[in-house]
Amino acid sequence: MRTQVGIIGAGPSGLLLSHLLHLAGIDSVVIENRSRRYVEERVRAGLLEQGSVDTLAEAGVADRLRREGLAHHGIELRYDGTGHRIPLTELTGRTVTIYGQQEVVKDLIAARLAAGTVRGNPPVIFDAADVAVHDVTSGSPRVTFTRDGVAQSLDCDFIGGCDGFHGICRPAIPDLAVFERVYPFAWLGILSRSRPVSEELIYARHRDGFALATMRSNSISRLYLQCAPDEDPALWPDARIWDELHRRLGCGSELEEGEIFQKGVTPMRSFVCETMRHGRLFLAGDAAHIVPPTGAKGMNLAIADIRVLARGLERFYRRQDTGLLDRYAEICLRRIWKGQRFSWWMTSMLHRFDGADPFEHRVQVAELDYVCTSTAAMTTLAENYVGLPFEV
Template sequence: MLTQVAIIGAGPAGLLLGQLLSRAGIDNVIIEHRSLDHVLSRIRAGVLEQGMVDLLREAGVADRLGREGLVHDGVGLAFGGALHRVDLKALTGGNTVTVYGQTEVTQDLVAAREALGRPTLYEAEDVALHDIDSECPRVTFRIGGEARELRCDVIAGCDGFHGISRRAIPESALTCFERVYPFGWLGLLVDRPPAAHELVYAHHERGFALCSMRSAERSRYYVQVPQDERVEAWSDEAFFAELRRRLPAEVAAAVVDGPSIEKSIAPLRSFVAEPMRFGRLFLAGDAAHIVPPTGAKGLNLAASDIRYLHDALREHFLDHSQAGLNGYSARALARVWKAERFSWWMTGLLHRFPERNAFEQRMQQAELDYLFSSQAAMAAMAENYVGLPY
């Protein structure tokens, strides 16, 4: 098999890159080791920055997003028993965020790819990358026991933190930066209306909590738990009781219980691998970086990587210029590190860190107090939350 771009991974990053390349007339094949059903069933967050919404429109996959997405002009922060609001739209000159689940984004991208008739090879086993530092890289894999080989000009590694793409780069060629946090998020998905019409982030002495949503009828709630906590230890009743303890009274009263349709614990880490290119292999999304979910940046960072990589590939194939490919890693990492900083700051601001002493706890409280006493501080938070420009 021959193609111009081999895309490893059929998550949102790989699918979005494939959609943009296909619309530009650049041939591409996606290779995914999971089944289509598994890809479509993965439940992830879905707070989309303005830039990502615009990019999905450019890709021609925003019709349902426009009908069903929930546009949020602000976000709530709760501490000291009181709820405060950050007016994102007013503080950023009109920018907003849109709540639209990552599962929905994936479904829209899969449908668009099928409509274009572009190939996605699911349930690929023993995927391996070869000759990535040459001008003729290859991908080998097996489907249904049959050995196959895909020859290409460029490989895009969009297969996540645990995928094979980053591991194909020699360790000596990568520098990795990591912070693992001493807690996780216990999340519960329930088919009940949200407790508030905007997201509410809560700082509490018992730990962080978040009231989020996937739609007007489906809510997603989180509470901070120790790193070694087990999801089996939490009944739905225990979860909702703990959630309410950490929320201001008016928000807690609006939480509607219901049987969970999904419950899991997500560990928190910050991670960056530099550079995001080795030879003809280009990393994008979680393959290159991870952020704690506090700042809602994971999916959005993947989208900005794809924006930069798509631009670079267009220059390469259509304009016969190497400038974009040569500058991709530096361009993407400049935005990655700013998002890492914001997610790290939000995590430090809102969570309870067991190792913090009394002085550090007071500094955390002072930071929260300052945020809502300074228009400049709130504007800086709002600018980062809605997403820095590409």
């Protein structure tokens, strides 16, 4: 098989890269080791910055997002039993939109499959095993894999490493420059068939730990509780979860208790691999960086990476100009580290740290009080939350 760009991973990064390249007349093949059903049902982040929504709209894959996404104009911070609204749109003129990552994936897969085969190649290959990249520092890298027990090889000009934190692309790069912080807590998350607590997200700081109330739709709530990193979800029966949510969120009857149909623990980690390029292999999205979910930056940073990479590849094929590809990591990392800073700040301000003394508790409360009473501080939070401007 032969294509111009081989892409590893059918998550938002890989699929969006493939679609943007298709719109620019550049051929690609996406190789995914999971089934189509698995990647379409894999529940991940669900908040899109204004710039991410605009990017998907410009790419022609936002029709369902526009119909079903929930636009939000503010968020609420709760501490000491009192809620304080941060008016995002009033402060920035921009919104955020609740739309599950798996829904973005469904839309992109539909768009890629609708494009059909190019030179006999399918746009996406699912259920690929033993995926490996080769000769990435040469002018002719390739991807090998097996499907249905048959060994195959894909020759290409470039490889997009969009296969997530546990993928094969990053380990294929020697001498990585890696920065990491693992937090001493995690989130116990549930999906519930219940009306959301509020029309906007609620971030709650409580002496016993953080809580977050968000949603996937007007009838599905997404709720989180801070817990130990090695927490066993089996020790959290439904009644205990609802009791703890009522207490930490400070909610009364507005917290509707519905059927909990998904439960899991999400670890909290900050990770940046500054080696985002090796020869003709480019890392993007979770393959290069992970943020704690407090700042809602994961999928949005991935989309920002892909904007730069797609334009760099387009410039190469149109003009044989490698300037943007050569600056890919430099441009992306400026935004990535700002996203890391914001996510770290939100996490530090809202969570209970084991061993924290009364002084640290009061500093956290003072920080929240300042953010919720200063227009300048609220604007700083709002600007980061709705998404910083893309680089031209």
